[in-house]
Amino acid sequence: MNNSEKPTALIMIFGATGDLAKRKLFPSLYRLYKRGKLSERYAVIGVARRELTNDAFQESVRSSVQDAIKDHDGLDEFISHFYYHSHDVTDSSSYLALKTMANQLDENYHLEGNRIFYLAMAPEFFGTIAEHLKSDGLTDVAGFKRLVIEKPFGRSLASAKVLNDQLRQAFSEDEVYRIDHYLGKEMVQNIEVIRFANAIFEPLWNNRYISNIQVTSSEVLGVEERGRYYEKSGALRDMVQNHMLQMVALLAMEPPIRLNTDEIRAEKVKVFRAMKPLEGDAVKENFVRGQYGRGLVNNEEVKGYREEPMVDAESNTETYVAGKLTIDNFRWAGVPFYIRTGKKMAAKSTKIVIQFKDIPMNLYYQTEKTLNPNLLVIHIQPEEGITLYLNAQKTGEHMDATPVKLNFSNNCIDHMNTPEAYERLLYDCMRGDATNFAHWDEVALSWSFVDKISEIWEGTKADNFPNYEANTMGPKEADELLERDGFFWWPVDHPQYK
Numbered sequence: 001m002n003n004s005e006k007p008t009a010l011i012m013i014f015g016a017t018g019d020l021a022k023r024k025l026f027p028s029l030y031r032l033y034k035r036g037k038l039s040e041r042y043a044v045i046g047v048a049r050r051e052l053t054n055d056a057f058q059e060s061v062r063s064s065v066q067d068a069i070k071d072h073d074g075l076d077e078f079i080s081h082f083y084y085h086s087h088d089v090t091d092s093s094s095y096l097a098l099k100t101m102a103n104q105l106d107e108n109y110h111l112e113g114n115r116i117f118y119l120a121m122a123p124e125f126f127g128t129i130a131e132h133l134k135s136d137g138l139t140d141v142a143g144f145k146r147l148v149i150e151k152p153f154g155r156s157l158a159s160a161k162v163l164n165d166q167l168r169q170a171f172s173e174d175e176v177y178r179i180d181h182y183l184g185k186e187m188v189q190n191i192e193v194i195r196f197a198n199a200i201f202e203p204l205w206n207n208r209y210i211s212n213i214q215v216t217s218s219e220v221l222g223v224e225e226r227g228r229y230y231e232k233s234g235a236l237r238d239m240v241q242n243h244m245l246q247m248v249a250l251l252a253m254e255p256p257i258r259l260n261t262d263e264i265r266a267e268k269v270k271v272f273r274a275m276k277p278l279e280g281d282a283v284k285e286n287f288v289r290g291q292y293g294r295g296l297v298n299n300e301e302v303k304g305y306r307e308e309p310m311v312d313a314e315s316n317t318e319t320y321v322a323g324k325l326t327i328d329n330f331r332w333a334g335v336p337f338y339i340r341t342g343k344k345m346a347a348k349s350t351k352i353v354i355q356f357k358d359i360p361m362n363l364y365y366q367t368e369k370t371l372n373p374n375l376l377v378i379h380i381q382p383e384e385g386i387t388l389y390l391n392a393q394k395t396g397e398h399m400d401a402t403p404v405k406l407n408f409s410n411n412c413i414d415h416m417n418t419p420e421a422y423e424r425l426l427y428d429c430m431r432g433d434a435t436n437f438a439h440w441d442e443v444a445l446s447w448s449f450v451d452k453i454s455e456i457w458e459g460t461k462a463d464n465f466p467n468y469e470a471n472t473m474g475p476k477e478a479d480e481l482l483e484r485d486g487f488f489w490w491p492v493d494h495p496q497y498k
């Protein structure tokens with residue numbers, strides 16, 4: 001598959017009147033169209049319960065594109081390929097009408113029987129939809145059929161297995177595309193290139209030279225309107241089981257023998273298998289949970305988590321997680337991977353800091369001064385780039401060293417916005433490239449790691465909640481986690497570390 005391909009397909013979006021479709025999917029499809037990555041032979045059927053005409057649906061697509069993107073050239077032509085089918089996915093009788101519509105569009109647009117079913121709906125519907133797609137013949141096509149599944153993929157290993165079995169009745173593993181939108185981010189995809197295309201990094205990428213790795217994904221937003229979902233999820237299931245562990249896997253995996261889907265996935269799976277499971281007291285020693293309380297943002301007091309809509313006033317749900325992961329293999333034995341993620345924190349930032357070991361003997365210390373360790377920082381968002389921190393001679397001071405940084409900013413070099421995660425992932429799915437989607441084995445192993453922690457957390461009330469103020473970087477226990485090992489969190493928003 002190459003990047004100039006213009007795939008042709010019928011895309012059915014279940015949940016087409018929802019937030020995800022409006023904010024992410026329609027604008028991403030439009031961007032693909034604008035970049036010339038969508039063949040003229042495409043059609044989209046939006047599915048949801050509410051009654052809408054095709055015209056009204058097309059207008060809603062128009063306004064979601066206009067809200068997200070300034071340049072609207074060609075929008076009329078783009079939306080003319082959109083159709084709407086009002087349908088309750090639990091109602092068996094209406095799949096046949098959907099099939100008739102799909103077959104008709106297939107013929108009109110010469111879509112070669114290629115179909116993508118995108119489930120942008122609550123997960124309780126995934127199994128039913130997949131079953132009906134098969135039993136009512138929507139998957140009997142001459143071309144490819146692919147199922148795109150949004151998160152959450154279950155809420156434990158057991159529930160994920162049930163869901164997976166349901167999906168697999170209708171689709172093979174190769175046809176299931178489990179979205180993890182972090183895998184669509186430019187700089188997450190860049191981890192592989194930074195590691196495997198640079199002779200200066202790969203030889204150092206191990207426990208001889210790296211002292212610890214820190215992965216932070218902090219959010220300024222709170223739980224907003226998603227209290228109902230979040231109460232049952234918490235940060236561990238919402239962010240750690242998927243995005244955080246996926247980033248760790250990309251950082252820790254062995255070089256694949258080829259850059260293809262199967263080889264990369266196989267290496268990631270080995271990382272998950274090498275991740276030391278945490279049992280009993282080890283959970284408390286290695287993982288910290290937090291929940292935001294009230295705090296000051298721009299001098300105004302903001303709500304604590306327990307005061308948010310649809311949140312229990314005594315909620316035990318964590319909005320913050322910090323943890324220390326141990327990867328038990330030859331490359332990583334003895335190197336802690338620290339992760340942290342949380343809501344209502346002081347900065348919106350996703351960053352990876354690779355801290356190299358101190359040199360054996362520092363010739364450039366001036367008495368009490370310490371030399372800064374070398375750091376490689378991968379900026380995932382909002383900035384995209386990499387920074388390498390070195391030490392160099394301080395101007396005019398012969399025996400003194402000072403930190404210097406080598407900076408690469410993606411946005412400055414390319415002079416363009418990099419494609420949105422959903423845009424890349426949609427394009428990959430249309431081309432049949434599943435590399436940046438989560439394979440079942442990865443999902444299962446990451447759930448089995450996370451389940452051990454959630455069992456303990458759900459079984460014990462966090463009596464210190466809320467334990468961090470909104471607009472801070474989390475509870476003090478997260479700092480202590482690193483201090484015990486002689487480290488500290490490198491600040492994500494400090495100008496020196498940008």
Ligand SMILES: NC(=O)C1=CN([C@@H]2O[C@H](COP(=O)(O)OP(=O)(O)OC[C@H]3O[C@@H](n4cnc5c(N)ncnc54)[C@H](OP(=O)(O)O)[C@@H]3O)[C@@H](O)[C@H]2O)C=CC1
Nearest residue numbers: 015016017018019020048049050088089120121122150151
């Ligand atoms: N929003 C986001 O940013 C993100 C969302 N996700 C995931 O994406 C999925 C969708 O989320 P989101 O868009 O926010 O959800 P919304 O609640 O905004 O939308 C749900 C959609 O499902 C439709 N729907 C609900 N019940 C039925 C039914 N019985 N039959 C047919 N259609 C139905 C609704 O339309 P109608 O009421 O007209 O039927 C609506 O279009 C979820 O799995 C979520 O976890 C994942 C990451 C980010």
Ligand SMILES: O=C1O[C@H](COP(=O)(O)O)[C@@H](O)[C@H](O)[C@H]1O
Nearest residue numbers: 151181217219238239243350381
């Ligand atoms: O999957 C999710 O991710 C978002 C954070 O995504 P980002 O791209 O803005 O970093 C998070 O807010 C949400 O709770 C979670 O479901």
